[in-house]
Amino acid sequence: MTLLFQAPFARRLGSRLMAAVALAALALPTSASTLNQNVSWTIDRAGTTAKYRVVAYGDSIYAGYNGSTTNAAKYAAPTVQAEYLSALWNADIESVRRTKSGAVASDVYQNKIVAERSYMQAANTRVVTFEMCGNDGLQARSNFKGQTGTCNYGVLDTAVQNCKTNVAAAMDYINANAYAGVKLKIVSNLYYPGYAADNVQSSCRSASTGATVNLRDKFLPALVKMNYWMCEYARQKGFKCADSFAEYMGADFDSNGDGLVDSNALRYQAGESEANYLTRITSTLRATLRDANTHFVSASSSFDYIQSDDTHPTFTGGTVSAGLLGGTTSSGAPRYTSFTSGKSPIWNxxxxxxxxxxxxxANPPAP
Incomplete structure (x- = not known):
């Protein structure tokens, strides 16, 4: 017997199926689940005819992930950068975000940068940027937190090595395949989500002492090593490094009296050794690190840089379709047409x- 569903029932069934699929994907970013969240948004500047492209590859950070499987932040970091470029170049800027929430570094490299290389090969491309490794770190952290018995630090070492391998490969591939007229290639390194929450003892015990270990004491050096190699490979391979760790984790004033603004002091210094960077961040300047949920812009004023999931950046400017139902391809006027001292009123x-x-x-002065 053939059963024909009436239209209202079919619609209800379809809605329930979509809801089930959406719920199944919500385990993002620390699980193995991944979700393509692609967006193309053009900053449409009045009175201009030239249009240039910024291509951004990455995971949930560049995606503008906000807990939804169907939408994402309109003004995720690469599109914010495009708005600055629009004013600098007096041009329309197309921000193309090819991202996969939940993806580890190898996935971003193989299935976004390599598989979707055509986006950076377009003749109007002027900037290529990427970020990766966050999910390698999150998955290693989750594994370590779940350990009992003797601690296995190898999962952290593996995450660092996978990050190094794929960051270097990504830079080499972009150098070989991006449009010849690209003016800027730039990588963003990692901030530390959950910095305050990780200040607890492990369930596993050190093989040498028999004692539990502080989770943050183990996770911080691994993340710092990832960040070092992102910036050092950038120096070696003709990229710029956007030091998001320093900008998120350090206050915008001198909290320790060393004569340097904390966020400036924490930045990677071109040419320094890994050992020097590791010591500087995990020891010398350790006391200046602060959880980005409370980013101090002055001694008495702070803003929350991390969403309630304690992982993803906060944003403003609304959302656009991105995810299960496809991605947005659209345009809109810039929120700001000029920037005093190169900063928007809400830059921090x-x-x-x-x-x-x-x-x-790092934006180049001309296209």
């Missing part, structure tokens, strides 16, 4: 605004 008030500004510091 939201996580994505801060990261976008950090990327924009």
């Amino acid at each position: 008030q939201f996580g994505h605004e801060r990261m976008g500004w950090t990327l924009s510091v």
